[in-house]
Amino acid sequence: MIYFWGTKTVHRKQGYAADLCPICRGARPFQIFAVKHVAHFNFIPLGTGKTVAHIAKCMDCGIRLGVELEEYANLQKTKPHDIGSLIANTRPYLVQDYQDRLEIERLIKNRKLSEIDAETRSQLLWEPFQLIEPWFLNRYEETKIDKPTGIGCLGTLALTCFFLFILDIKPGSLSAKIAVGLVCTGFLYTIISGITANGRHIKTWIYPTLARSLRPLLPTILELQRILDKLSRDVSRHFRKIKADKIMEHIHAPTQRTETLDARLTKDVNQLH
Numbered sequence: 001m002i003y004f005w006g007t008k009t010v011h012r013k014q015g016y017a018a019d020l021c022p023i024c025r026g027a028r029p030f031q032i033f034a035v036k037h038v039a040h041f042n043f044i045p046l047g048t049g050k051t052v053a054h055i056a057k058c059m060d061c062g063i064r065l066g067v068e069l070e071e072y073a074n075l076q077k078t079k080p081h082d083i084g085s086l087i088a089n090t091r092p093y094l095v096q097d098y099q100d101r102l103e104i105e106r107l108i109k110n111r112k113l114s115e116i117d118a119e120t121r122s123q124l125l126w127e128p129f130q131l132i133e134p135w136f137l138n139r140y141e142e143t144k145i146d147k148p149t150g151i152g153c154l155g156t157l158a159l160t161c162f163f164l165f166i167l168d169i170k171p172g173s174l175s176a177k178i179a180v181g182l183v184c185t186g187f188l189y190t191i192i193s194g195i196t197a198n199g200r201h202i203k204t205w206i207y208p209t210l211a212r213s214l215r216p217l218l219p220t221i222l223e224l225q226r227i228l229d230k231l232s233r234d235v236s237r238h239f240r241k242i243k244a245d246k247i248m249e250h251i252h253a254p255t256q257r258t259e260t261l262d263a264r265l266t267k268d269v270n271q272l273h
């Protein structure tokens, strides 16, 4: 018998807290996770594991940020219903903690971009690329199965089991040929879906997330191209897959953002005082 053992990384839910989201540019509810290294034997976890970091996931845009638990007064255990009370319960000094940042966000919100100096503007343009970087590159370093690929894989397995064990199909019959055809189609769909998964991630999450953060800064295509060129050269060639013109398309597209969060759960920078 073959045995597998070692450690695996798992994310364990800890609770909820309010924080400033640099992508949404406002106070947002975050779900907090402990990142743990857990020993396993044949993929069965042994014990609760060792906490190595904490991450906070914005419940509005989905960006995940590394955080220190000490930054929060408390974590709320129940799902938040109101950002005001979440701030009071979990991060009461949010305005003081982000005073300088909120001042910049106020200028952006009031379209006073000319009052932002060149160095700060450059940092603001770089920021969303730096925030998405680990989650973007992670997909090329590890095999990630997204929803369509997972559905294709499970569907093909279910079809195969159904034809093999439930239907009594005679070899060489028309039913057997149809069954083989269906399983092959499922297999092909799963392969194609797996190959195109990273492209889908760029289209459905990377472009909208970058556009959401960059839109109020009114960037030029040249500014974005310079950032992408530097990232492709100095960080990873995978950044060539992100196209400046596509980001611009998303920036200028009418915002199709579906309000996933209730207005009570989002707070604009101007409302934070």
Ligand SMILES: [Zn+2]
Binding pocket: 021, 022, 023, 024, 025, 028, 058, 059, 060, 061, 062, 063
């Ligand atoms: Zn956000």
